[in-house]
Amino acid sequence: MNTLDEIERAVKDTAHYVSGNLANYAHRSAGENPSGEAQVGGDVWADDLFFDSLSGVEGVGGYASEEREEIAQLGDGYTIAIDPLDGSSNLASNNSVGTIVGVYDSDLPATGRTLVASMMVLYGPYTTLTVARQDRDIVQEYLLRDGHSERWGTFTQPEDPTVLGMAGKWSQRSDAMNELAQEFSRELKPRYGGATVADLAQVLEYGGLFGYPATEKYPDGKLRIHFEAAPLAYLVEAAGGASSDGAQSLLDVDPDEVHGRTPTFLGNESLIQRLEEGLAE
Template identity: 50%
Template structure:
């Protein structure tokens, strides 16, 4: 079974150059919506189909779920694997960064974040990098054009002195309690927000700080999906010595009730997350 974890991570790494190279001709919108009601780009559908085919073929993967499809695909016995095939795909039009998110759960989906045994994300930036969390260790790789990985940072941890923040959602739609927290942070840290969670979280891992896509007045349940985004990113950040929260508790402790369940997401240096929860 442990080989299935390595193979799932390897499949995403080997697929990353192909996904990146295939984006240019797939920027158009389709007539379809994903399970969350968002209009899909051709790139969303293509990346989902590519990863589904390759991940469900792994011996030891029993379930596959994607942000881009309604239900869970049963494909054998073993781990539950989740993907956000193209996090931040709206950034395709202006040609900004985006990524791919992977979660590997040792439980039937939907599953608690405490059932994660590995999580990873690929960042399609000026270079393609991959951050992998497993067994309490976090490693950053450069993904070469042939899909091989070259470790560039081992035992990755958040810097102790935070520098950056990035907050999603429209400011007028923030709740008063998050707005109060945001104003404190704005006086202390530098804004870094690019509209793709992976790029913004990677800034926090690199420089220290906090990323949030908070509860909103119009969407108190949050915007990001727990299974595909919240849990895997929380696993990476906590493995790197940081903290996560949904405003009340670690995202990894949140009850998983539905495959497309949404959640507020707060991740970053432990002290900044503790301050957030204290204010809430």
Template identity: 50%
Template sequence: MTDTIEAVFDTVAATAGDVRTVLSSRRSYEAAENPSGEQQLAADVYADEQLEDELLALAEVGSYASEERESVSTDTGAYHVACDPLDGSSNLKSNNSMGTIVGIYDEPLPAPGDALVAAGYVLYGPITTMVTAVDESVTEYLIEDGEREVLSEDVQLPDDPVVYGFGGRVPDWPTEFGAYVDDIEDERLKLRYGGAMVADVNQVVTYGGLFGYPMLADRPNGKLRLQFEGQPMAYIIETAGGASSDGTESLLDKTPDGLHSRTPVFVGNESLIAGLESKL
């Protein structure tokens, strides 16, 4: 299993190098929408197609799914990969951070959170980095020329949280969640929200704190996809000593009711997640 997981992460890192190279020439919107009804950039389509081709070429990868495609692409193999190929791609127009999210499951997709065996993300920031969670350990890498170089091992969330960031429009937040945000601000945490989950969660990994995209008045199930975004990020944060929640339970205790099912997502320090759940 370890060899397969490392092969998946090596492939994602190599693809990240290709994707970063072509971002500047793929900023235009396509005619098509993804299954969630979001307009696709040419960069979304490119990243998705590259990941599908390269990951399914691995002998032990039996299927590939992403938020950019309606159904699962299948092959033969024991492991199943779910991706958000270019998280935060709307930031491309304004030249802000984006990323790639990957979850590796040992059950066919859609799969429950307890079927995750590893997860990771790539951050396209001033430098390109990758964070992976496998074998109960989180590691940060630098990616250069498609290769990984270890930067930090046994990464843990700092005990004293510093940052927070929440998605959605404030008028659409539930009253109870708005009250919790007031509590967070009373603790004098710093607001950090950039519109790309990878970048915002990486702030939490680096400084400690909380990221969330809550349930909304017009989206009671939230906006983020459980299989492609919520569960892989929850796996990373929980492996790093933090916690995740949909407001009532860990995201890793949930089973998606469909490939593209949505959920409220909260990840961060255990104390902040506990406070959130008590408020909601």
């Protein structure tokens, strides 16, 4: 097995265990993460589990997490950037959550162009792992069940867009953003769930657009570039879709800090293009 195979194996094993035990953390709170947001107990628990499994992989040189201030330096090799539990405020209400893993062939901060693999786990009615790697030309989805991983399907961005998952309150977004949201919601079915992984999964399955734009509360957007936006952009672009921070591919965003944020848009190329044009006016 090469290093990416071993990382994929570690993510599968840990995600299996996480999926079976999430209920234990439904109502546990914890402290604050380095972005100043409230952590739930599941955030810290999942981070510990993924750290233990991924730091043991030879060829992993660093572990950066949304839940840790500092990057754990482990030696030479790839840097993992992880959102161990994405959408964790969905846990209490028993809605979907996820895990996002970016594998960077670089120290951080870095652009998404240095990603060599990206993985997202969706803990929904069933648990799936979706993987894009530089050494594969397909985006592979696996079903994780009963200790096994089974090839489940592959993702190619559907041509006809159907769904729209747009975050942020109308009162907190720019007029230009609201105009676009209104235009898109006339054509697409609004479905926003509050876990980026789940909101992106529906875009990959049915076609459409996911967005977490800049808001008054989050002037740079809410999602973190290394842990969420760039790895998910890598997945979508590998599947034939597109990504944007409003003006350029999310893979070209050049962050100056590890916990930096960015406005995030993922989905069909035609919609991303219209969005960029609309925001530029």
